[in-house]
Amino acid sequence: MASLAALDLFNVQGRVAVVTGGSSGIGLMISKGLVQNGAKVYIAALPSDPIADVVTELNHMGRDAGGTAEGFICDVSSKESISGLVQHISQKEQSLDILISNAGIRRDPPQACNVLTANLEELQKSMWSIEEKDWEDTFRVNSTAHYFLSVAFLPLLAAAAEKQTGNGGKGRDEGKGVIIITSSCASMHNVTNVDLTSYATSKAATDHLVKLLAAKYNRFYVRVVGMNPGFVPSNMNPVGTEGNIFSSLFDKVPAKRAGASEDMAGTILYLVSKAGAYVDGVSLCVDGGRILVANGQE
Template identity: 60%
Template sequence: MSSLRIEQLFSVKGHVAAVTGGCSGLGCARTPSPLAALTDARVFMVYGLSLPTDPIEETVAKLNAIGQPYSGSAIGIPCDVSDKDSIAQAATQISSRETQLDLLCSNAGIRRDPPVACDVLKAPLAELQASLWSARPGDWADTFAVNSTAHYFLSVALLPLLAAAAEMGQHEGRGAVVVTSSCASMHNATNIDLTSHAASKAATDHLVRLLAAKFSRFYVRVAGINPGFVPSSMNPVGEEGNIFSALFDKVPAKRPGNEADIAGAVLYLASRAGSYVNGVSLCIDGGRVLLANGQE
């Protein structure tokens, strides 16, 4: 029987992590976030890789304040994750500071709804077609660039640092990639058109398996998380008139997700506790997919 205590199993103390999308949405410490989970767990260094236009300095200051009692610290690195050269530059900056990377939380994502909205579950054929046809090809390209392709290039650019961490940690948790997908990849039973978003997330789910297979010789683990209804700038859960508000009563948990739900999953996958998990995705949706797919 293992002599590891619970706090040791889930500890990421002294780990080095890179987190994309660190200034908004799920990446931000003000929401259910990888960053909040990691700083609370006494991370030695958290790198927030964000768009150059994001409030990096403000977010880094808040993270440093959170991590101060635990000797944690944060450094912000501007990065356009849809641009391969920008990703390479960010990887170079991290490599100049660290010899290994224990965790890549590839978390950045976008959603581009059709300009002409409708209730896809109730709209007449002509109205539905008009809404679906209004989708812009550029929005599809941007969605896949951030939601799928970026995870690939980030993981590849940081692979040497991740492999070094896996070897140093004797393949017991360090050197992991956690990719944020969405439960939308598993269904599309919503009252708005999420086709491009859901399709990009489905591609991301398969990418998790592809990368895990390619990195397996170095035991750089790749896993995904598929959140359901979770408050973020992309999804203002709880606000009056929210497009998803009518669907909340269809979630078995009867509530949106919260910080503990996401933080717990990230800590599990990033720590010794999840060190034998590889190439799979965890759905964190309160049971929404069960009902959305008709499994009542």
């Protein structure tokens, strides 16, 4: 008889994961959740990020549960850099249970305005001030990188999904061989005081990419699932910092708070474990109900 105990359903002990953008923000929250539950996590980040310090912190946090961490430099906007990351991981692992494709950027117009109150001239001037390269860079990191990461890691992910388990099943039955792509609730609504057009558009593309990839990988049951967070503390969204451009919107979240590490880690533990092994090709909004208010369903 199958066990319905939480320790069995949400077990990620010994699983191998790659987390891009894993040294800060949501990526770090996810990495902490995985190592504290016994996973082996490879974090990938830019050379300017505090990779070594984060790896030390993660290894300390994972000590009791057997979780470990290693760090790699990777610029996800570059196919060459992605190939280098995959080559490094392939030399160490025969399969990859979890790919968290999380790294992302936001490029706001240099000439900002409150898009909810600006007059026509102010709005046009603000929207016109964003550079073409800002749009290109945003899509390269927030959409295109997920595609190339998933393709590059596909053989290792498929190997994890196909691997025989001790009970006669396969890894896929326990949730192994899964890609989680971080999107945003900004892809699902357009009500904000800041011009997030390039960011939100790239995230909407990412939501559709989840469906496209899941359809392509379904024969191998390499699952592809999107996670769409709301207001969560990060370098991109310094919740609690004086002058935060989103501060006037926090009280409109039905949960009356920003997202926390427990919210991000808990969602991931569900999606990448046996508990979420039947979830594929969908995007899960984790925003405290903000999407309901933004869409006028108060």
